[in-house]
Amino acid sequence: MVKRACHVNGWSGRDVNQEHRVSTPLELFFDLTFAVSLAAVAEEMSHRLAEGEVFAALLSFGISMLAICWAWMSYSWFASAYDAEDLTFRLATMVHMLGVIVFALGLPWLFQSVAEGVRLDNDVMVLGYVSRCISGNALAKIISGIATSRS
Numbered sequence: 001m002v003k004r005a006c007h008v009n010g011w012s013g014r015d016v017n018q019e020h021r022v023s024t025p026l027e028l029f030f031d032l033t034f035a036v037s038l039a040a041v042a043e044e045m046s047h048r049l050a051e052g053e054v055f056a057a058l059l060s061f062g063i064s065m066l067a068i069c070w071a072w073m074s075y076s077w078f079a080s081a082y083d084a085e086d087l088t089f090r091l092a093t094m095v096h097m098l099g100v101i102v103f104a105l106g107l108p109w110l111f112q113s114v115a116e117g118v119r120l121d122n123d124v125m126v127l128g129y130v131s132r133c134i135s136g137n138a139l140a141k142i143i144s145g146i147a148t149s150r151s
Contacts, residue, residue: 026093027079033097034072037104041065044111056115063114064107067125071100071132078136088139095135103128 023031041064048057075096106124113121 024085026090030075030079030093030097033100033104034068037068037100037107040104040107041068044107048111048115051115053115056111060111060114063122064110067103067129068100071103071129075132075136078139092135092139096132099128099130099132099135101128102131 041061044064045057045061048054048060075093079093103125106122106126106128109121109123110125113119
């Protein structure tokens, strides 16, 4: 028997006793976008280290990894807390993945600006991060709206 916590309009908490749950193709693709962003960070860091810019490489790496790990953890926590496989969840996940790719596209400018010591050029990264946040906030509002309408 499968127990579901707080079943809300098709969205329910995952069964805590569920064993051997396999990842869906969307979850694997989601993780792949983060792997691509981590590869971009590694590439930029290796270029800076090869040029002898150790401080710039480490500072840029720290900024990038903080943002990437924060984004991955927050969305993975949310996705694992609810057992939602409807169209809304999938579209929000795709918007989130697009934000991660846009974020990764901005990494070269961040590393370059830190190396040059000028204003932190993270405009493209912020655009990706904001689009990522929009999808997460939309899902959170859906969940909280459904929960408050039921109580």
